[in-house]
Amino acid sequence: MxxxxxxxxxxxxxxxxxxxxxxxxxxxxxxxxxxxxxxxxxxxxxxxxxxxxxxxxxxxxxxxxxxxxxxxxxxxxxxxxxxxxxxxxxxxxxxxxxxxxxxxxxxxxxxxxxxxxxxxxxxGRMPGAGLVDEPGALCWNELATRDPDRAREFYAAVFGWQAQAREIDGMTYTTWQLGDRVVGGMIAMGDDWPPEVPPHWSVCFAVRNCDAAAEEVRALGGAVLHGPVDIEPGRFAAVGDPQGAGFAVLSLRT
Structure with a gap:
């Protein structure tokens, strides 16, 4: 788009x-x-x-x-x-x-x-990304935090977001709402997260084939950290580039 x-x-x-x-x-x-x-x-x-x-x-x-x-x-x-x-x-x-x-x-x-x-x-002259939700373009931004209650207050005050929690695949997932639009997500970092991993925002890019993209990451010297797995929006994998920067890839359902 x-x-x-x-x-x-x-x-x-x-x-x-x-x-x-x-x-x-x-x-x-x-x-x-x-x-x-x-x-x-x-x-x-x-x-x-x-x-x-x-x-x-x-x-x-x-x-x-x-x-x-x-x-x-x-x-x-x-x-x-x-x-x-x-x-x-x-x-x-x-x-x-x-x-x-x-x-x-x-x-x-x-x-x-x-x-x-x-x-x-x-x-100013540049509004931001000129393409989203297509292969090779950004499709999601997500906050991982150990204090979701404080995050709800903070992002409401700064960006006017409202948090909407719901159950997905047996876990509570929060979406950020701007009016009637969903603009991002939030997950709570539980005890299963390594303590050395700090709260962070992650980015996800759309791809045509998640499994093929994960294999290409490996072939290019990166790492597959989680997945590929099926989730509600499509097929997802968390990966890292050769310099250690983490991101995700997602083949979106039609």
């Missing part, structure tokens, strides 16, 4: 911070068929990933030495500065103060009270 604008409060962009952006470019171009191009002079080596000539994600160098490779979720906002104030008022921590990204938009990076990191994107 092609998208040219996002309602504030909607996840709109994802990017990868990698210790080896060139290697990441090769991996994801092979896995998803992305065309990867430079974001231009002054972008600090940031790369834009495209499907059918529409941007779907970004790849850049690590923002800080010593941190692991990771995918980040950006949520569309109308005012990044006001969002940063709302984050502080709700008990979160601003990691990167609102700053202009050339004329593309204005961004801020923060952590919720449990420590999960997420970013805000105030669009």
């Amino acid at each position: 092609e998208i040219d604008s996002y309602q504030p409060g909607t996840p709109c962009w994802v990017d990868l911070s990698s210790p080896d952006p060139a290697a990441a470019e090769r991996f994801y171009a092979r896995l998803f068929g992305w065309t990867v191009v430079s974001a231009g002079e002054g972008s600090g080596g940031y790369r834009l990933c495209e499907v059918r000539d529409r941007v779907v994600a970004g790849i850049g160098p690590l923002r800080q030495e010593g941190v692991p490779a990771a995918w980040s979720t950006y949520v569309a906002v109308s005012d990044a500065d006001a969002t940063a104030r709302a984050v502080r008022d709700a008990g979160g921590e601003v990691h990167v103060e609102p700053t202009d990204v050339m004329d593309e938009g204005r961004m801020a990076v923060f952590a919720d009270p449990a420590g999960a990191v997420v970013a805000a994107w105030q669009p």
Whole structure:
């Protein structure tokens, strides 16, 4: 589905911070068929990933030495500065103060009270991903946290989300609602999660065939962490790239 604008409060962009952006470019171009191009002079080596000539994600160098490779979720906002104030008022921590990204938009990076990191994107020339819910494009964003009650309060205050819990496959799963639209999900991290895994936001990309994508991840030097398994929306696998950044792939049901 092609998208040219996002309602504030909607996840709109994802990017990868990698210790080896060139290697990441090769991996994801092979896995998803992305065309990867430079974001231009002054972008600090940031790369834009495209499907059918529409941007779907970004790849850049690590923002800080010593941190692991990771995918980040950006949520569309109308005012990044006001969002940063709302984050502080709700008990979160601003990691990167609102700053202009050339004329593309204005961004801020923060952590919720449990420590999960997420970013805000105030669009300028670029609204966000131009394609979603198609092979090679973003199809889901999900929070994993050990304090879902606090998360409900925080994200309601910052993005206006309402949490809707329901039973799926014998477990309680929470979806984030923006008005009458579902914009993401949340799972509670129980005792089965390793204690060293911090609360985090994860990203999921649509693929045509989940099993084939998982095998390709292995062949390209990545790892399959869970699955493939059948879930309500389709067939799912949690994987990692060769630099250790985790993400998921999902072949969506029609």
